[in-house]
Amino acid sequence: MTDLRELYQEVIFDHNRHPRNAGPLPDANRSAEGFNPLCGDRLKLYLKVEDGIIKDIRFEGAGCAISTASASLMTESLKGKTEAQAETLFKEFHTLLTEKAHAPASFPDKLRVLQNVREFPARVKCATLCWHTLYAALANNSQPVSTE
Amino acid sequence: MTAPNQLLDLARVRADFPILRQQVHGKPLVYLDNAATSQKPKSVIDAEARYYAEYNSNVHRGLHALSQQATDAFEAARETVRRFLNAAKSAETLFVRGTTEAINLVAQSYARPRLKPGDEILVSQMEHHSNIVPWQLVCEQTGALLKVAPINDAGELQLDAFERLLNERTRLVALTHVSNALGTINPIKRLIDLAHARGAAVLVDGAQAVPHIVVDVQALDCDFYAFSGHKLYGPTGIGALYGKEKLLNAMPPYHGGGEMIREVTFEKTTYAGLPQKFEAGTPNIAGAIGLATAIEYILGIGLDVIAAHEHALLEYATAVSKDVPGMRLIGTAREKASILSFALDGIHPHDIGTILDHEGVAIRTGHHCAMPIMTRFQVPATARASFAFYNTREEIDALYRAIRKVKEIFGV
Numbered sequence: 001m002t003d004l005r006e007l008y009q010e011v012i013f014d015h016n017r018h019p020r021n022a023g024p025l026p027d028a029n030r031s032a033e034g035f036n037p038l039c040g041d042r043l044k045l046y047l048k049v050e051d052g053i054i055k056d057i058r059f060e061g062a063g064c065a066i067s068t069a070s071a072s073l074m075t076e077s078l079k080g081k082t083e084a085q086a087e088t089l090f091k092e093f094h095t096l097l098t099e100k101a102h103a104p105a106s107f108p109d110k111l112r113v114l115q116n117v118r119e120f121p122a123r124v125k126c127a128t129l130c131w132h133t134l135y136a137a138l139a140n141n142s143q144p145v146s147t148e
Numbered sequence: 149m150t151a152p153n154q155l156l157d158l159a160r161v162r163a164d165f166p167i168l169r170q171q172v173h174g175k176p177l178v179y180l181d182n183a184a185t186s187q188k189p190k191s192v193i194d195a196e197a198r199y200y201a202e203y204n205s206n207v208h209r210g211l212h213a214l215s216q217q218a219t220d221a222f223e224a225a226r227e228t229v230r231r232f233l234n235a236a237k238s239a240e241t242l243f244v245r246g247t248t249e250a251i252n253l254v255a256q257s258y259a260r261p262r263l264k265p266g267d268e269i270l271v272s273q274m275e276h277h278s279n280i281v282p283w284q285l286v287c288e289q290t291g292a293l294l295k296v297a298p299i300n301d302a303g304e305l306q307l308d309a310f311e312r313l314l315n316e317r318t319r320l321v322a323l324t325h326v327s328n329a330l331g332t333i334n335p336i337k338r339l340i341d342l343a344h345a346r347g348a349a350v351l352v353d354g355a356q357a358v359p360h361i362v363v364d365v366q367a368l369d370c371d372f373y374a375f376s377g378h379k380l381y382g383p384t385g386i387g388a389l390y391g392k393e394k395l396l397n398a399m400p401p402y403h404g405g406g407e408m409i410r411e412v413t414f415e416k417t418t419y420a421g422l423p424q425k426f427e428a429g430t431p432n433i434a435g436a437i438g439l440a441t442a443i444e445y446i447l448g449i450g451l452d453v454i455a456a457h458e459h460a461l462l463e464y465a466t467a468v469s470k471d472v473p474g475m476r477l478i479g480t481a482r483e484k485a486s487i488l489s490f491a492l493d494g495i496h497p498h499d500i501g502t503i504l505d506h507e508g509v510a511i512r513t514g515h516h517c518a519m520p521i522m523t524r525f526q527v528p529a530t531a532r533a534s535f536a537f538y539n540t541r542e543e544i545d546a547l548y549r550a551i552r553k554v555k556e557i558f559g560v
Contacts, residue, residue, distance in 0.1 A: 064496035
């Protein structure tokens with residue numbers, strides 16, 4: 001049995017209580033909306049992308065501790081990254097949580113605090129909602145994405 | 149252990165439910181998700197198994213001994229459902245997959261052929277999606293309008309608004325007897341009378357009511373009453389729809405196929421009489437037998453004994469909730485079934501659900517297939533504990549120990 005403390009690590013509580021990059025981004029040029037119909041969680045993601053680089057990224061929405069912390073950690077880790085790097089991170093994060101695979105050494109440590117979510121299958125979608133929304137925003141998909 | 153109701157031998161009824169001996173995450177299972185689905189007594193599990201082991205056969209068509217035995221058991225099950233609802237005739241009780249199918253049947257076979265553009269269907273704000281979406285489909289198909297009677301902050305239907313919404317265009321009123329997300333018990337007899345006074349037919353969604361309340365469809369005078377077996381300690385995939393004979397006779401079939409016909413030619417087919425007209429295809433025979441066994445089981449204990457015990461559990465759980473800082477109940481109607489929907493300040497219901505699960509406590513978290521209620525109370529979701537007659541005060545203590553653990557982990 002995985003201990004609850006391995007899911008709810010202090011870093012996750014910190015980002016849940018004080019989410020980074022929360023709020024609107026008036027000069028965003030990419031955005032997308034994510035929705036988890038299972039729990040009703042909604043997330044809006046705003047990006048300012050220039051010359052293929054994510055200059056700024058912010059999010060809005062209320063969710064559980066896992067989804068809020070995941071969105072907060074994601075935005076922190078994406079600032080300054082290229083779109084190609086962001087897409088690679090999306091794939092690595094998704095594989096880490098859904099296939100229980102190891103992430104490469106280059107994978108950011110701060111995102112690894114979420115890897116124990118995979119021991120709680122009902123909660124994987126909470127952690128991946130923001131990343132699916134990011135993927136839609138980068139693809140400039142104006143349709144709301146769903147975790148279902 | 150002091151039982152709130154001395155007539156209920158808790159140790160004995162708990163022993164009837166094999167699953168309650170389980171451990172979850174190394175803790176004794178505390179099953180408080182009964183409004184989603186209830187557990188099954190051994191008699192129900194055995195009745196299904198016995199059908200498959202001893203007399204599995206198709207109904208209403210074979211001449212051989214097993215087919216006759218299966219047909220007899222299936223029709224005896226229908227008679228049990230009739231007696232349970234106090235319908236006048238067993239032909240008025242149709243076997244369906246569950247409440248959802250029952251409502252869709254009424255929507256498509258009763259409402260759709262009758263409704264004209266501008267006609268109105270009235271529902272309440274506390275309906276489950278299964279008593280909203282079938283009517284929205286009919287509205288799209290016919291041009292009818294869906295009207296919604298509001299609820300107050302306690303989660304009770306606003307009677308004056310309900311009355312105002314009833315008018316000569318109202319063709320059908322579809323209401324839940326007991327709210328799955330709030331626990332509210334509607335004054336259903338009064339609502340039916342008000343609707344009938346304006347000439348509207350009434351469908352009652354009884355999915356959450358039948359496990360707690362004695363239902364007499366003749367006394368209620370409802371036109372349709374729907375419920376599911378699996379919330380009534382019976383199997384999944386079986387339920388019943390009561391409909392007044394006169395209305396059912398006038399309705400076209402819902403599904404076409406075997407069993408529901410009298411004579412088939414390529415030019416014209418004539419339909420069977422009630423109830424077969426609405427039971428196309430081989431039915432869920434084992435499910436019907438299991439459902440009847442579940443009904444016999446709860447009638448053996450007595451719905452009044454069940455309701456008294458559950459009410460005592462609800463009162464105890466409600467009283468304890470007042471001592472938990474930051475705990476807010478969603479649904480505080482004066483008349484309530486044993487459903488405790490709640491929110492904890494600063495903690496999302498999903499996080500509550502995961503931590504409770506680790507303590508062996510099974511509750512439901514989410515929107516409970518009633519998103520409009522979440523919108524009404526401005527919450528994304530709630531946590532919901534729902535009690536059955538086999539639950540104990542000690543299990544409610546376990547629930548609150550787990551809730552305190554949630555608060556401790558979250559530091560609030």
